[in-house]
Amino acid sequence: MLDELETLYRAKLPEFRRVAAAIAGDRELGRDAVQEAFASAVRRRRDYRGSGTLEAWIWRIVVNAARDARRRRPDASASEEPATNGHAPLLPLDLLTERQREIVFLHYYADLDYAAIADALAISSGTVGATLNAARRTLRQALEEVQT
Amino acid sequence: MNEAQLLDELVGRFEEPADWDDVLRRAGARRLPRRRLVLTAAVVVAALAVGPALGVLLTRDRGPRLPSGADRSRIAVVLSPVTRRVLLEVAPWKGHDGFCYLVVPVRAGCVPRAHNTVVFKPPLFGWSFDKRIVSGQATTLSGAHVPLTVKHFGGRIDATFFLARSRLVPRLLHSVTLRDARGRVVVRLR
Numbered sequence: 374m375l376d377e378l379e380t381l382y383r384a385k386l387p388e389f390r391r392v393a394a395a396i397a398g399d400r401e402l403g404r405d406a407v408q409e410a411f412a413s414a415v416r417r418r419r420d421y422r423g424s425g426t427l428e429a430w431i432w433r434i435v436v437n438a439a440r441d442a443r444r445r446r447p448d449a450s451a452s453e454e455p456a457t458n459g460h461a462p463l464l465p466l467d468l469l470t471e472r473q474r475e476i477v478f479l480h481y482y483a484d485l486d487y488a489a490i491a492d493a494l495a496i497s498s499g500t501v502g503a504t505l506n507a508a509r510r511t512l513r514q515a516l517e518e519v520q521t
Numbered sequence: 522m523n524e525a526q527l528l529d530e531l532v533g534r535f536e537e538p539a540d541w542d543d544v545l546r547r548a549g550a551r552r553l554p555r556r557r558l559v560l561t562a563a564v565v566v567a568a569l570a571v572g573p574a575l576g577v578l579l580t581r582d583r584g585p586r587l588p589s590g591a592d593r594s595r596i597a598v599v600l601s602p603v604t605r606r607v608l609l610e611v612a613p614w615k616g617h618d619g620f621c622y623l624v625v626p627v628r629a630g631c632v633p634r635a636h637n638t639v640v641f642k643p644p645l646f647g648w649s650f651d652k653r654i655v656s657g658q659a660t661t662l663s664g665a666h667v668p669l670t671v672k673h674f675g676g677r678i679d680a681t682f683f684l685a686r687s688r689l690v691p692r693l694l695h696s697v698t699l700r701d702a703r704g705r706v707v708v709r710l711r
Contacts (some may be wrong), residue, residue, distance in 0.1 A: 383539050390535040401670070412547030465527060481528045502684065512524050 374418045377427055382411050384513035385428070388483040395478040396439035398446065402420050403439060410438035429492030432485070436475060436493060465515035476501055526643055585629035597674045599682065609646070609684060613677035618667075620678045622648075634679075638708045640697055643668070645685035649708060653701040657683045661693040669697070695697035 382389075386407070393410070394403025414421075414434050421430050466474060472494075479490045486507075491498040587596070593610035599609040610623040614631045621631040624646045632639070632648075640647035645659060657669040673681040683699065698709040 379541050384545065386539050387535045390537075391532050394527075394535075395532045403532075404535070404537070408543055408547060409542040415544060415548035466531065476543060479526070481525070482532065509524060512527065515528065516523065 374421070375415065378411065378414055378418065379433070381428060381431060385483070388426050389431075391482040392478045393435055393442070396436060396475055397442040397480060399442075402446065404441040405437040406442040407416055407435055409442075410435040413438065415486050425492050426489075429489060432479070432483075432489070432493035433495065436479075440471075449478040468511050469508050473504055473511070476510075477508050480505055524527060574649070584626035586591065587612060587623040588629055590616070590623045590631050592677075595677065597678060599670060599672050601686065602670075607635070609672075609682060611674055611678055611680075611682060620674075620680060622682075627670050638710065640710050642694060645694065645697070646683070647697070648680050648682045649699060649711075650680050651707055652679075652681065652698075653707050654681045654683075654699045655702050657697060657699040657705075659685055659697050660695045662695045663693065664695075671699070 389407045389410075390404050392403075393406040394400045397403045397406055410431070411434075414431055421427065466477075469477065475494060476490055479485045479493060485493065487498040487501045490501045494501070525615060543553060579615050579688055587593070587610050592615045593612060596610055596612045598607050598611075600606065607625050609625065612621050613619075614621050614633075617631070619631060619633040623629040624641075624644065624694065627644065628641060636650060637649065638649035638651065650688070652673065654673075656670060657671050659667045661667065667685060669683045669685055671681060672681045683697075695711070697708075697710040698706055699710075701707050
């Protein structure tokens with residue numbers, strides 16, 4: 374099991390780090406979150422029951438570690454709601470909810486399909502598809518407005 | 522700008538090398554260096570493999586020997602045609618009308634002369650005092666015929682011995698057929 378974890382770590386480290394950095398909102402926090410996530414997986418490796426893929430199990434831990442890192446940031450303002458606060462957002466991504474952002478990051482940075490994202494976030498594939506479409510639509514509109 | 526460009530700008534690609542040892546340190550997991558691990562595994566495997574074998578060699582019973590009643594000045598032997606190792610030792614029985622035998626390395630005894638034919642298994646081995654016997658074969662349960670080594674010793678032994686060259690045969694044995702020089706059945710044992 375330890376060997377499988379190491380293999381996965383070495384094979385997909387850039388993807389894990391990029392997604393974690395995007396969720397945590399900081400490159401260094403993302404890097405640290407991945408290290409912590411794998412350390413946690415090593416400690417808890419006997420908890421893995423094999424009901425899903427090992428990679429999905431790891432993704433769940435990485436996403437949780439990145440969320441925790443984001444919440445521990447001094448300027449943390451994580452919210453399930455878009456971060457508009459009545460003002461125009463600084464970045465189009467601020468228009469997305471936390472879940473929408475996570476799904477976008479997992480799909481774009483890690484190239485995970487709907488099923489894999491669903492496993493990683495413990496939601497249904499249908500929810501992934503609908504959420505991703507909504508997020509893209511929002512981003513596209515925001516980008517068009519910025520360009521016009 | 523499109524979504525892809527936006528996301529590329531948000532978080533650039535990571536190029537830093539992996540640091541698995543840091544993961545293990547954080548996990549509090551200890552891992553033996555690979556070379557030490559291989560060496561340890563090799564020692565364990567060697568101990569497991571050699572230990573029992575050494576124990577058997579040091580403590581094993583050497584098995585039966587030709588009985589003390591055998592006249593060791595007149596020992597006759599049957600050798601394996603393949604390995605040239607001794608399969609059977611036979612010698613006259615001192616003070617008796619009969620012989621002593623040793624089927625290496627499992628069975629030994631002394632028997633008086635009689636008119637019956639005797640077969641033991643395993644390994645498949647037997648004798649007969651019928652001098653007509655010159656060949657024999659075992660038949661397995663699957664119907665296969667396996668030739669037996671047949672040897673007559675004269676003099677004070679004066680008996681014909683037969684044995685299988687393979688130890689697999691007796692487990693599947695159906696019958697033993699002993700024939701004379703014309704191929705006629707002299708004895709059939711089931």
